[in-house]
Amino acid sequence: DTAVSQTPKYLVTQMGNDKSIKCEQNLGHDTMYWYKQDSKKFLKIMFSYNNKELIINETVPNRFSPKSPDKAHLNLHINSLELGDSAVYFCASSQGSGETDTQYFGPGTRLTVL
Amino acid sequence: GQNIDQPTEMTATEGAIVQINCTYQTSGFNGLFWYQQHAGEAPTFLSYNVLDGLEEKGRFSSFLSRSKGYSYLLLKELQMKDSASYLCAPMDSNYQLIWGAGTKLIIKP
Numbered sequence: 001d002t003a004v005s006q007t008p009k010y011l012v013t014q015m016g017n018d019k020s021i022k023c024e025q026n027l028g029h030d031t032m033y034w035y036k037q038d039s040k041k042f043l044k045i046m047f048s049y050n051n052k053e054l055i056i057n058e059t060v061p062n063r064f065s066p067k068s069p070d071k072a073h074l075n076l077h078i079n080s081l082e083l084g085d086s087a088v089y090f091c092a093s094s095q096g097s098g099e100t101d102t103q104y105f106g107p108g109t110r111l112t113v114l
Numbered sequence: 115g116q117n118i119d120q121p122t123e124m125t126a127t128e129g130a131i132v133q134i135n136c137t138y139q140t141s142g143f144n145g146l147f148w149y150q151q152h153a154g155e156a157p158t159f160l161s162y163n164v165l166d167g168l169e170e171k172g173r174f175s176s177f178l179s180r181s182k183g184y185s186y187l188l189l190k191e192l193q194m195k196d197s198a199s200y201l202c203a204p205m206d207s208n209y210q211l212i213w214g215a216g217t218k219l220i221i222k223p
Contacts, residue, residue, distance in 0.1 A: 041199065043157070043213040055210075090156055101209060102147070105156035 003027050004106040006091050012112045013081060020067075021076045021109045023091030032074035033092040033103065034066060043090070049074055086113045116140050118214030120202050125220045126192055134187045134200050134217045142207020148176050148187045149201040151216065157201055160187070189219075197221045 004025045013019055025032060031050040035043050047066045048055045054066065063079045078085060091106040117139045126132040138146070145164035149157040163169055163178035163185065175188040187200055199216035206212055 040215060042215050043201070045210060045213075048210070055208075101144075101205065102159045102162060103211065104159070107156050 004091060004093055004104050006089075006106040006109050008109060009107060010110050010112075012114065014114055015081055015083060017081050018077070018079045019081060019111075020078070021089055021091075021111075023074050023076070023106055024072055025091075025093040025104070025106075026072065027093055027095065027104060029093040029095040029104075030071060031094050032068070032071075033094075034074065034076050035090040035092065035105075037088045037090060037108070039087070046076075047074075081111075081113045083113050086111055116206065116212045118202055118204070118212060120200075120214050120217045122215070123218045123220065125222060126189075128192055128194060128221055128223050130192050131188065131190050132192060132219065134189070134202075134219065136185045136187075136202030136214070138183050138185070138202065138204045138212070138214075140204045140206040140212055143180060144205040144207065144209055146176075146178055146185050146202065146204040147211065148185075149203060150198050151201060152198045160200075192221050194221050194223070 007022045033048045034046040037043050045057050046060045051071050065077050067075045088108045088110050090108045092103040094101045094103045119137045147162050148160040150160050151157040161176040163176050168175055168177045173190045178185045199218045201216040203211040203213050
């Protein structure tokens with residue numbers, strides 16, 4: 001029973017392509033997140049989303065867009081991929097406040113743009 | 115601005131004790147999390163502190179001093195499987211986690 005799952009695990013594509021990464025959580029959480037982890041291992045929040053509000057990190061290019069068909073899914077769509085988009089992308093989810101805001105991470109998607 | 119400071123890398127011996135320090139500056143504070151991340155894997159939750167003091171969970175303990183903007187993670191009876199990166203992540207007033215680059219812990223036999 002995987003709590004937070006992502007597909008694909010690896011994604012190799014050419015510059016200029018459009019791609020999507022899917023994320024699903026079966027924890028019943030209300031909030032989901034997308035993070036980018038670059039080669040220096042910093043985890044950078046890209047988006048947080050619940051059924052009320054989308055919070056966008058202002059440094060994220062508008063080529064990146066989250067899409068949530070329902071509260072268990074938050075997909076990441078990327079247009080016109082660039083070399084600098086190569087990174088590991090993690091989806092996470094959480095519920096509540098305080099310790100219950102613990103974020104549970106998916107296994108990550110390693111994106112390589114050639 | 116918001117800032118996290120942790121050592122980049124630490125080395126310790128199997129069976130020993132190691133303390134990983136973290137200092138932080140955030141806009142507001144709603145607690146601090148420690149996560150463990152093995153190479154090529156996702157971060158996993160270790161601990162959460164919101165009040166000053168020490169929280170113990172088996173071999174791992176986490177300490178917080180809000181007035182000093184300081185936390186540490188204490189790992190006892192180190193095992194080889196503890197080789198990983200340890201991420202300190204305070205939560206700001208908007209309930210956003212602020213992540214540092216983490217501390218890579220290397221355990222030697």
